[in-house]
Amino acid sequence: MKGLTSKQQEILDFIAQFARQEGMAPTIYEISEHFDIKSATAFAHVRALQRKGFVNRSSKARSLSLVNTEKPKHFSLTLSIPVLGHISAGAPLLSEEHVECKVIIDPSLLPRGVGGHKLFGLRVQGESMRDLGILDGDLVIAKQTEEASIGDVIIAMVDGETTVKSLYLTDGKWELRPANPAFHSRFYDLEALTIQGIVIALQRTF
Numbered sequence: 419m420k421g422l423t424s425k426q427q428e429i430l431d432f433i434a435q436f437a438r439q440e441g442m443a444p445t446i447y448e449i450s451e452h453f454d455i456k457s458a459t460a461f462a463h464v465r466a467l468q469r470k471g472f473v474n475r476s477s478k479a480r481s482l483s484l485v486n487t488e489k490p491k492h493f494s495l496t497l498s499i500p501v502l503g504h505i506s507a508g509a510p511l512l513s514e515e516h517v518e519c520k521v522i523i524d525p526s527l528l529p530r531g532v533g534g535h536k537l538f539g540l541r542v543q544g545e546s547m548r549d550l551g552i553l554d555g556d557l558v559i560a561k562q563t564e565e566a567s568i569g570d571v572i573i574a575m576v577d578g579e580t581t582v583k584s585l586y587l588t589d590g591k592w593e594l595r596p597a598n599p600a601f602h603s604r605f606y607d608l609e610a611l612t613i614q615g616i617v618i619a620l621q622r623t624f
Contacts, residue, residue: 422470429453429463430472431520433482434498443482497523499559501539521557521621528559528619535561538615540573540582546596547571547582556622558582560615575612576604582617 422430432452436444444452450460464482467473474483503518521539528537542556550571552558558573566572572585574594583594583604591605 422467422472425453426463426466426470426472429460430467431498433473434522437482438497443480445480497528497537499523499537499539501541501557523559523619523621535563537561537618539621540580542582546598546601547584549597549599550584552582552597552617552620553622556620558617559619559621560617562615564613566613566616571617572613573615573617575614576606576610580614585613 429449432449433444436448436452446457446461446464449464450457453460464473464475468475475481498520499522500517501519501521502516537559539557539559542552542554542558545554547553552571558571560573566585568586570585571582573580573582574585576594581594583596586593586595586603588603588605591607592611593603593605594611595603
């Protein structure tokens with residue numbers, strides 16, 4: 419698939435967001451009204467998204483559908499999740515400076531109980547969580563939260579860096595435990611650890 423212009427990406431994101439909120443895809447008129455552009459311009463952007471392989475559209479009203487790698491899925495049945503790059507301390511987690519791209523996933527692949535939480539993705543680096551099936555290059559999907567239970571696989575900020583580990587409490591300190599005997603647990607004072615999210619799913623590209 420060819421890349422998108424910034425305006426095409428904005429329109430694609432709007433279509434996905436509109437469908438999640440309204441339960442149906444937007445019309446060309448609704449797209450043009452939202453972006454304050456002419457209907458012909460909105461139609462041209464949608465046609466460009468079709469040519470680049472991101473959407474399907476028929477002559478029927480509200481027929482926009484997302485093109486996945488295997489088969490098209492209607493936008494009302496998908497979620498657009500931001501994938502974060504380097505996360506710096508002090509900045510809002512989902513600020514634009516952190517978002518590298520977005521990934522479209524089927525919400526049926528996510529566990530129940532994540533409704534109402536903001537979701538984000540993070541690319542895993544290293545093999546420290548190998549024995550839990552989390553490998554180098556995997557994309558983990560997390561729900562944004564500052565609270566976690568013992569044993570949860572969390573995304574945490576420590577010493578200005580982001581890490582993915584299992585959370586435990588040992589001798590009054592947080593233990594970030596790896597899932598690979600080649601790595602060792604690290605221990606932190608309670609106030610030194612910032613929990614950013616709990617891992618709820620994983621996406622792997624072969």
